[in-house]
Amino acid sequence: MVVSIRLPQYNESSTRRTRRSTLWRLWTRYKKGWIIGVVLFVELVRFLLVFSRDDDARGQWADKYVEGEESENLGWGEENLGREVRGVKRLVIVTCHAIWVGGIDGKNETEWMIEDFQTGEVDIYVRHIKAGVEAASEDAESLLVFSGGETKSAAGPLSEAESYYRLAHALHLFTPALLPRTTTEIHARDSYQNLVFSIARFHELTNTYPSSITLISHAFKEPRFLRNHLRAISYPEDKFQFIGIDPEEGVGDAVLKGEARTRQVWDGDLYGCKSEGELRRKRQGRNPGRRWDGGYGVSCPELGELLAYCPSDGVSEFGGELPWSESV
Ligand SMILES: *[C@@H]1O[C@H](CO)[C@@H](O)[C@H](O)[C@H]1NC(C)=O
Numbered sequence: 001m002v003v004s005i006r007l008p009q010y011n012e013s014s015t016r017r018t019r020r021s022t023l024w025r026l027w028t029r030y031k032k033g034w035i036i037g038v039v040l041f042v043e044l045v046r047f048l049l050v051f052s053r054d055d056d057a058r059g060q061w062a063d064k065y066v067e068g069e070e071s072e073n074l075g076w077g078e079e080n081l082g083r084e085v086r087g088v089k090r091l092v093i094v095t096c097h098a099i100w101v102g103g104i105d106g107k108n109e110t111e112w113m114i115e116d117f118q119t120g121e122v123d124i125y126v127r128h129i130k131a132g133v134e135a136a137s138e139d140a141e142s143l144l145v146f147s148g149g150e151t152k153s154a155a156g157p158l159s160e161a162e163s164y165y166r167l168a169h170a171l172h173l174f175t176p177a178l179l180p181r182t183t184t185e186i187h188a189r190d191s192y193q194n195l196v197f198s199i200a201r202f203h204e205l206t207n208t209y210p211s212s213i214t215l216i217s218h219a220f221k222e223p224r225f226l227r228n229h230l231r232a233i234s235y236p237e238d239k240f241q242f243i244g245i246d247p248e249e250g251v252g253d254a255v256l257k258g259e260a261r262t263r264q265v266w267d268g269d270l271y272g273c274k275s276e277g278e279l280r281r282k283r284q285g286r287n288p289g290r291r292w293d294g295g296y297g298v299s300c301p302e303l304g305e306l307l308a309y310c311p312s313d314g315v316s317e318f319g320g321e322l323p324w325s326e327s328v
Contacts, residue, residue, distance in 0.1 A: 084205065084206055084207050085143065085180065085181065085205045085206050086206070087140075087141060088141050088142055088143045088181060088202075088206055089141045089142070089208075089210065089211045089212065090139055090141060090142035090143070090210060090211065090212045090213070090214060091142070091143055091145060091198060091199065091202045091210035091212070091213045091214070092132055092135045092136045092139075092142050092143065092144045092145065092213075092214045092215075092216070093132075093145050093147055093194060093195065093198045093213065093214070093215045093216065094128055094129060094131075094132035094144070094145070094146045094147065094164060094216050095128070095147055095148065095188075095191060095194040095215065095216065095217040096125075096146060096147060096148025096160035096161055096163075096164050096194075097114075097118065097121075097125060097128075097148070097160070098112050098113060098114045098115075098118060098122070098125060098160065099112065099113040099151070099152055099155040099158060099159075099160050099163045100112055100125075100163040100164065100166065100167045101113055101155060101158070101163070102166070104170070105126070105167075105170065105171060106122060106123075106125065106126045106129075106167045106170070106171070107122070107123060107126065108122075109122050112125075113152050113154060113155050117255075117258075120247075121247065123247075124218070124245060124246070124247055125164070126167070126171070127245050128216050128217070128245055129146075129164055129167060129168050129171070129173070130171075130173065131216045131243050131245055132144055132146070132216050133168060133173045133174070133178065135214050135216070135243065136178060136181060136182070137175065137177075137178055140177070142181065142214070143181050143182075143183065143202055143205065143206065143210075144178065144181055144182045144183070145161075145182075145183055145184070145185050145198045145201055145202065146160075146161040146162075146164040146165050146168075146182075146183075146184050146185065147161055147184075147185040147188045147193075147194045147197060147198045147201075148160025148161045148164070148185075148186070148188055148194070149161070149186055149187050149188055149189045149286065149287065149291060150186065150287070150288070150289040150291055151189060151286040151287070151288075152288070153288035153289070157289055159184065159186035161184035161185055161186050161188075162184050162186060164184075165182070165184055183201060183205060184201075185197050185198045185200075185201040186291070187291060187293035187296075189282070189283045189286040189287060190272055190279065190282060190283060190286075191217070191221065191224060191225065191229060192228070192229045192232065192266075192271065192272050193272075193283075193293075194215075194217075195213075195215065195225065195229045195230075195233070195235075196229075196233060196303070196306070196307070197293065197296060199213070199233075199300075199303070200296035200299065200300045200303055200307075201296075203299065203300045203302075203303075204296075204299045204300070209302070209323040209324060211239065212239040212240070212241070213235070213239065213240050213241070214240075214241040214242075214243060215240070215241070215242055215243070216243045216244075216245065217242070217243075217244065217245075218244060218245065218246055218251075219244025219245060219246040220244070220246055220251055220255065220256060220259050221244070221259065222242050222244050223263060224259070224262070224263050224266060225242055226240075226242065227263075228263065228266040228267065228270060229266075231270070231317065232270045232271055232317065232318065233306060233318070233322065234317070234318070234322060234324075234325065235324055236324065239324075265277075265278055265279060266279070267315075268314050268315060269314040269315075270311070270314060270315055270317065271309060271310055271311070271314075271318075273310040274310070274314045277314070294307075302322065302323045303322070303323075305318075305320045306318050306320065306322060
């Protein structure tokens with residue numbers, strides 16, 4: 001009797017086949033898992049590489065900045081600015097007093113956002129706009145600036161200056177010749193800032209400072225501009241023209257008394273910055289949108305010291321050099 005026993009034979013090729021098919025089974029069964037795993041791994045490596053490179057770049061940037069190298073490329077965005085406005089010398093400022101929220105022609109008070117004490121006054125704002133457009137139209141070498149910030153939360157993020165500009169447009173006041181010489185200054189929150197910030201805005205556009213200024217406001221505010229604000233920045237009075245427009249029927253005693261009081265406050269706080277001062281509080285109250293006006297100190301380095309200047313006694317005049325100092 002022959003008993004044949006089949007012993008399992010060691011067979012190399014079959015083992016390899018088995019191993020291969022095991023791998024194959026693993027691959028086919030977990031194909032998705034494998035792919036996800038590999039992708040995740042690659043992404044992790046990539047992330048680590050990019051992250052470390054960014055870190056390097058930041059380090060270099062900081063070093064260069066500290067050393068002041070390549071400051072023209074690491075500066076404040078000059079390379080992103082449009083072309084300078086050329087050939088203008090005179091600055092024409094329209095000081096804004098309220099916000100035109102839209103409508104037909106600005107004559108109806110319901111088109112405006114005004115304070116109680118401004119009731120019955122809106123036609124004066126329209127006349128201020130017209131006077132500014134006229135002054136700028138007469139002088140082809142002038143720049144027209146509407147100046148006034150986002151002073152009212154109820155108007156949302158709309159500045160007085162932009163609203164005046166839009167009203168001027170609605171009134172068809174612009175000619176193609178004047179439009180390129182027109183801009184807004186959207187940070188000023190009082191008359192001193194109307195003057196100084198508009199000068200800064202002039203410099204932003206032209207890279208020069210105005211050789212003369214025409215400012216349009218209420219006639220009864222003229223002493224404030226001449227005696228307080230011009231003096232504060234030592235701007236030569238003979239290069240300054242004031243166009244004052246009050247209501248035809250004149251202003252009442254209450255308004256004049258109020259202005260006399262306001263001027264007294266400016267007398268003791270020439271730059272409107274005294275801590276705990278009334279003027280500073282007003283500025284804060286007129287900035288619900290928390291707009292920062294510090295940019296002017298960067299765009300106008302020649303004004304940087306003046307813009308940061310705040311004498312503790314309130315009345316010591318700024319003694320530093322200013323672009324118009326020579327001509328005094
Ligand atoms: C002003 O506008 C309001 C609302 O549109 C209107 O009721 C009113 O009659 C207008 N006033 C004048 C003087 O036109």
